[in-house]
Amino acid sequence: MQQIQSLSLNNLPSIWVEALSLQLIAEENVLAWLEIDLDTQLHFATGLVVVTNKRLLAKMASNEIWQEWYYQKDLLLAQRDYAGVGCLELFDAHARIAYWRYRLGNDIAVSRLIACFTQQLDYYLTGKLPVVAEHTQVQCPNCAAFLSSEQEECPVCDKQSHAPPSTWTLLRLWRFAKPYKGRLLIGFLLTLCSTAATLVPPYLTMPLMDNVLIPYQNGQPINTDLVTLYLSGLLVAAVLAWMLGWARTYMLALVSERIGADLRTTTYEHLLSLS
Structure with a gap:
């Protein structure tokens, strides 16, 4: 068993590769990322949220400074959606400290990002390594989830594609x-x-x-x-x-x-x- 595998920077959109590589510190690996397509005012804008093995990084293209949050107790990354727009929220023990909006087409990548964040936070708090099988090498091209050699279809994507739309819409x-x-x-x-x-x-x-x-x-x-x-x-x-x-x-x-x-x-x- 081994720690959750890191992603290559080559998997990122080309406009973010150089900027993110300059922010990574020693022995820091990218585990999951989400490209944001809306700003807080629901205008179209480009941004990136990245989960590494040491912290959470975020930056909008219009901002010059990267935001960062190191893993600590009571951090929580959650998602919600309303009227076709998703919201990724970061909480500490007292309040919401950051949030990002996105279109629901990115929902699979958001789920992957939250799962990686939760695993790394648990590792920081408990010292237990998040594990995957050693033979896990195949990666889903849509959501970046790791698949075993016996899996022909991605269970995450399959669940999302068969989820019925809400009648409240x-x-x-x-x-x-x-x-x-x-x-x-x-x-x-x-x-x-x-x-x-x-x-x-x-x-x-x-x-x-x-x-x-x-x-x-x-x-x-x-x-x-x-x-x-x-x-x-x-x-x-x-x-x-x-x-x-x-x-x-x-x-x-x-x-x-x-x-x-x-x-x-x-x-x-x-x-x-x-x-």
């Missing part, structure tokens, strides 16, 4: 539906009314059977006025249900197309604002 569409809330309410009321209209025929068919057809089978004469009333009610209910159903379909389809158009327009405007 649908609530983010409310801002596109809000301008049409009046029409949505009308569509909801039309749905109730059309459903109610389709329930009318059974209540007219039952008295038609009891008061007209069954007495006719028993030899009584047909009450023409009563038959006319029931059949007229059935016809009106059918026409009303058709009209309400058509109006409901038209209204909901109109709102759906308008929301879809707003989504496409917002996406296109966002793409035009990118660098």
